[in-house]
Amino acid sequence: DAGITQSPRYKITETGRQVTLMCHQTWSHSYMFWYRQDLGHGLRLIYYSAAADITDKGEVPDGYVVSRSKTENFPLTLESATRSQTSVYFCASSPPRGQDQPQHFGDGTRLSIL
Amino acid sequence: GEDVEQSLFLSVREGDSSVINCTYTDSSSTYLYWYKQEPGAGLQLLTYIFSNMDMKQDQRLTVLLNKKDKHLSLRIADTQTGDSAIYFCAESMAGGGNKLTFGTGTQLKVEL
Numbered sequence: 001d002a003g004i005t006q007s008p009r010y011k012i013t014e015t016g017r018q019v020t021l022m023c024h025q026t027w028s029h030s031y032m033f034w035y036r037q038d039l040g041h042g043l044r045l046i047y048y049s050a051a052a053d054i055t056d057k058g059e060v061p062d063g064y065v066v067s068r069s070k071t072e073n074f075p076l077t078l079e080s081a082t083r084s085q086t087s088v089y090f091c092a093s094s095p096p097r098g099q100d101q102p103q104h105f106g107d108g109t110r111l112s113i114l
Numbered sequence: 115g116e117d118v119e120q121s122l123f124l125s126v127r128e129g130d131s132s133v134i135n136c137t138y139t140d141s142s143s144t145y146l147y148w149y150k151q152e153p154g155a156g157l158q159l160l161t162y163i164f165s166n167m168d169m170k171q172d173q174r175l176t177v178l179l180n181k182k183d184k185h186l187s188l189r190i191a192d193t194q195t196g197d198s199a200i201y202f203c204a205e206s207m208a209g210g211g212n213k214l215t216f217g218t219g220t221q222l223k224v225e226l
Contacts, residue, residue: 031212033213035216040218041218042118042202042216042217042218042219043157043202043216044216045213045214048212048213050212058213090156090157092157094212096212102145102147102159102162102214103159103212103214104159105149105156105157105158106156107155107156108155108156
């Protein structure tokens with residue numbers, strides 16, 4: 001089915017471990033985004049990508065790494081997880097500006113770091 | 115700077131109208147969006163308005179934009195229990211690379 005999918009939906013891990021969250025979209029959208037959602041903060045942008053091999057920092061990038069070798073995939077890696085990174089993570093995508101299309105979101109990954 | 119504010123909670127009775135408000139500070143905003151988030155789900159786009167418009171209607175939803183006051187509102191007519199969710203407003207800016215700035219969300223509770 002077309003759309004944007006995130007995996008896993010739920011993840012529990014320990015501090016210090018590396019964790020990778022996956023995001024895959026079938027629309028061939030140029031832009032992809034990673035957000036985290038925390039109570040009282042709404043959604044905060046972690047990283048975004050305008051195209052394959054182009055990534056840029058958002059509001060809260062520290063402790064995260066991204067890559068975009070293919071247009072359809074945008075994985076987010078926590079290199080050494082900390083408890084403060086316990087959150088719900090959302091991936092989104094959108095076409096290039098000028099096509100009057102907003103961002104479309106995946107269903108999220110709920111990450112708990114013990 | 116970029117800052118989008120919303121009230122945290124709103125409670126209405128089924129059948130009444132709901133009005134969710136949002137204020138933003140960046141006058142260069144081009145599009146303003148309303149998203150809905152149901153429990154355990156991602157954000158679903160409800161509607162959006164271009165900054166040169168002052169109103170947009172889509173079935174039970176009415177968006178009003180007061181650009182002078184940087185105020186955006188979402189009115190839901192005949193609110194139903196299925197409308198209970200968190201509603202986020204978001205703004206994009208010219209030259210912002212498709213980035214959005216989100217408000218903290220308003221939790222709407224619809225009571226019988």
